[in-house]
Amino acid sequence: MSHSVAGEPPAAGRRAAPPTIAVYSPAEWDLLTDLPGRVLVAAASAGPGRPPRGVAAGLAGLDAVAAGRGFDSDLVRAVVSAIYARHDGAAERHDRLTDMVDLLAACRATVRVLRRRADPADSAAYRQWVESVAARVCRVGDGASPADRRFLDRLGGALDLR
Structure with a gap:
């Protein structure tokens, strides 16, 4: 359970956002959390x-997403x-979001968000993790x-890894 600065639990029914999440707007956070699934679907699509x-490919992608827990x-x-x-x-949204042009645009937008808001090490880890999902x-x-x-x-290239 998260606690406030004073050591008090957060107000009933509310959870304190981890500091990592708090720096992102809801739209930015959606972009960061949607991209791995979009990449998995695009990589698995013909x-x-x-x-x-x-x-087996879908399962490998899910395993790669889950591997992020150990990063x-x-x-x-x-x-x-x-x-x-x-x-x-x-x-369900990923089914309509596998267009390569849209996917690469989302990757570039994610890189811009990470440049503005993320620690450089976290940014690199995130981008490498997303690429590893597709590679697997x-x-x-x-x-x-x-x-x-x-x-x-x-x-x-779109993830600024090359």
């Missing part, structure tokens, strides 16, 4: 030169907690195809 993925980054751990605590239909999905089966490698390169 595309030009990319084969359709099966259940040495307060931001990544807070995002993973928010993803697993969410019950607002976010999973793309490696399922026969490994990453040339089209998968192009997808990962474009994603890494």
Whole structure:
């Protein structure tokens, strides 16, 4: 349970936001918490030169998202907690958000938010974690195809990792 500065519990029915979350607006936080799922769905979707993925790829992506709980980054751990605590239909929204242009734009917007608000180490950890979700999905089966490698390169560029 979170406590106030004076050591008193927060007001009944309210939870104090962890400091990591408090620096982001609701729209920024939604962007940060939606992006890993969007990347997972895009990586698992068939595309030009990319084969359709099966259940194993989706499970690998979910495992990669969950692996964020073990990161040495307060931001990544807070995002993973928010993803697993969410019950607002976010999973259904990902079905219409797999367009590559939109996904790359969301990645760039996320990078801008992280530059303004996040500790540089948290920013790097978040961006690497999101890329690792896609990489794990793309490696399922026969490994990453040339089209998968192009997808990962474009994603890494949009996340400012290249």
